[in-house]
Amino acid sequence: GENVEQHPSTLSVQEGDSAVIKCTYSDSASNYFPWYKQELGKRPQLIIDIRSNVGEKKDQRIAVTLNKTAKHFSLHITETQPEDSAVYFCAADISNFGNEKLTFGTGTRLTIIP
Amino acid sequence: GAGVSQTPSNKVTEKGKYVELRCDPISGHTALYWYRQSLGQGPEFLIYFQGTGAADDSGLPNDRFFAVRPEGSVSTLKIQRTERGDSAVYLCASSLWGSTRPGELFFGEGSRLTVL
Numbered sequence A: 001g002e003n004v005e006q007h008p009s010t011l012s013v014q015e016g017d018s019a020v021i022k023c024t025y026s027d028s029a030s031n032y033f034p035w036y037k038q039e040l041g042k043r044p045q046l047i048i049d050i051r052s053n054v055g056e057k058k059d060q061r062i063a064v065t066l067n068k069t070a071k072h073f074s075l076h077i078t079e080t081q082p083e084d085s086a087v088y089f090c091a092a093d094i095s096n097f098g099n100e101k102l103t104f105g106t107g108t109r110l111t112i113i114p
Numbered sequence B: 001g002a003g004v005s006q007t008p009s010n011k012v013t014e015k016g017k018y019v020e021l022r023c024d025p026i027s028g029h030t031a032l033y034w035y036r037q038s039l040g041q042g043p044e045f046l047i048y049f050q051g052t053g054a055a056d057d058s059g060l061p062n063d064r065f066f067a068v069r070p071e072g073s074v075s076t077l078k079i080q081r082t083e084r085g086d087s088a089v090y091l092c093a094s095s096l097w098g099s100t101r102p103g104e105l106f107f108g109e110g111s112r113l114t115v116l
Helices: none
Strands: A004-007 A010-014 A019-025 A032-038 A045-051 A056-059 A062-067 A072-077 A086-092 A108-113 B005-007 B010-013 B019-024 B031-037 B044-050 B053-056 B065-068 B075-079 B088-095 B111-115
Touching: A004 A086, A010 A019, A019 A086, A019 A108, A032 A062, A045 A056, A045 A062, A072 A086, B005 B088, B010 B019, B019 B088, B019 B111, B031 B075, B044 B065, B044 B075, B075 B088
Parallel strands: A010 A108, B010 B111
Antiparallel strands: A004 A019, A019 A072, A032 A045, A032 A086, A056 A062, A062 A072, A086 A108, B005 B019, B019 B075, B031 B044, B031 B088, B044 B053, B065 B075, B088 B111
């Protein structure tokens, strides 16, 4: 089955600086890669996703890049703000129509230092 | 409702007891998922329903776990003979295939299960 590894497990950055979280996956058939944000005690929420026919996607301060050859993808957050503090999970899935069986990484706890 | 609703939010039980966890998905969402999240870990897939049928139950850890969705809406996750290792937050999610953003899972707040 699919295996997703995520690094780092914790990350602290100064407010205004950029944060990068990296994930690797094992199954070359995976074609859908979402990122979820989970604030303390809250539900995970989708913040951005990318499909394997695209190399990069951007949404305001958040961007995701995908390297299918190397089987890794990354989340980039620019101009970080205190409300970006949360746990971020990457995930991978084999799906043409939507999520069926997401495999999540172990999470990155991001702390923004004011 | 406006979002995915899960009950109970907290459940404390003794080892060996039977537990039911309920999920009410977003109205109209045909796909429903159960995940389990242990402390400090990412959600772990358990089972996925498309309509009333379990399309993929390969994540259920053993035969003590069972889930149903008899009318294609509300789902119940059932755990028999609970063990301390079953303690976790059980997350339910739903999604709408064919939406403008296919693939997005809408999670509930979860049911925290503690087995003493």
